[in-house]
Amino acid sequence: MSVLELDQVSVDYGRTRVLDRISLTVRAGEVVGIVGESGSGKTTLARTVLGAIAPAEGRVQVAGHDVTRLRGRALRSWRRSGAAQYVxxxxxxxxxxGLPVAESIIEGLRIARVGVDETRRRTDAALNAVGLDHDLIRRLPSGLSGGQRQRAAIARALVVEPRLLVLDEPVSALDAASRDRVVQALIALRDRRGSELAMLVISHDIGSLAAMSDRLVVLGQGDIVEDGSTRRVIAEPQHPYTRLLIDSVPLIHTPSANRP
Ligand SMILES: Nc1ncnc2c1ncn2[C@@H]1O[C@H](COP(=O)(O)OP(=O)(O)OP(=O)(O)O)[C@@H](O)[C@H]1O
Ligand SMILES: [Mg+2]
Structure with a gap:
């Protein structure tokens, strides 16, 4: 079962074509890393998946819904369902x-009128999933480190139990130590997830993506130039651009290399 399906999707900004007939399928539970240099269209792809950008052509399906056709009330209602979440x-x-972090984490549940017990259960589960201390969320965001904040933001996305989590450069604004903690949290999330949560993780840094992704997709100038298992893409890149990205990283840990 696929959670995300892009079929021949093109996106234009004015007269400039930024994504050119992209096709991509993400299966339930799969973690797909999207890598590409600045300006290659990664954020555009993420926003298209979320229904924030209407493609010039092609079709985007998330959890069985054609998000390219949703308008007005139907679009708002689909967004509120939380099927896809953006970090x-x-x-x-x-x-x-201005509010304790806990309030931001449960906001989506409040809007959906989820009861107190269920809110507590889901918040506990989300905090455990990202490895965040329960006491921390009583603080204001300013009282947390960058890595703790990002894990809180991921917890906020998880409480609504999305089918698809889209993370756009989740670690690139963080210092090295915080980056490690967030990467570890995402790896833990991948390893404990069942088939219910798929992730699309975007980064210009193939090194941090390789550690957490089952599959790597390389975007080059609006086109997918490579799509394969992380191990295959790292070991036998098919495209010179991928080789260039790999060679720029001193040491890459692939999922298999992280396991004994
Ligand atoms: N709102 C916009 N209007 C016009 N052009 C845009 C707009 N947003 C992005 N672009 C252009 O589209 C191209 C792709 O942008 P996008 O933000 O998707 O790239 P990216 O891969 O996310 O880059 P980065 O790694 O810097 O975040 C770039 O050339 C950018 O300048
Ligand atoms: Mg971007």
Missing amino acids: FQDPLRSLDP
């Missing part, structure tokens, strides 16, 4: 600076 590069974009 920003800057966690402060999803955390209210």
Whole structure:
């Protein structure tokens, strides 16, 4: 079963074609890393998946819904369902600076009128999933480190139990130590997930993506130039551009290399 299906999707900004007939399928539970240099169209792809950009042509299906056809009330209602969740590069974009972090985490559940017990159960599960101390979320966002904030932002996305989590450069704004903690949290999430959660993780850094992705997709100038298992792409890149990305990283840990 696929959670995300892009079929021949093109996106234009004015007269410029930024994505050119992209086709991509993400299966339930799969973790797919999207890598590409700055300006290659990664964020555009993420926003198209979320229904925030209407493609010039092609079709985007998320959890069986054609998001390219949703308009107005239907689009809002689909967004509210939380089937797909977006995690920003800057966690402060999803955390209210004036409220305890806990309030931002449960906001989606409040809107959906989820009961107290269920809210507590889902919050506990999400905090455990990202390895965040329960006491921390009583603080304001300013009282957390960058890595803690990003894990709180991921917890906020997880409480609504999405089928697809889209993370756009989740670690690139963080210092090295925080980056490690978030990468470890995402690896733990991948290893404990069942088939219910798929992730699309975007980064220009193939090194951090390789550690957490089952599959790597390389985007080059609006086109998918490579799509394969992480191990295959790292060991036998088919495209010179992929080789260039790999050679720029000193040491790459693939999922298999992380396991004994
Ligand atoms: N709203 C917009 N209007 C016009 N052009 C845009 C717009 N947003 C992005 N672009 C252009 O589209 C191309 C792809 O942008 P996009 O943000 O998707 O790239 P990216 O791969 O996410 O880059 P980065 O790694 O820097 O985040 C770039 O050339 C960018 O300048
Ligand atoms: Mg971007």
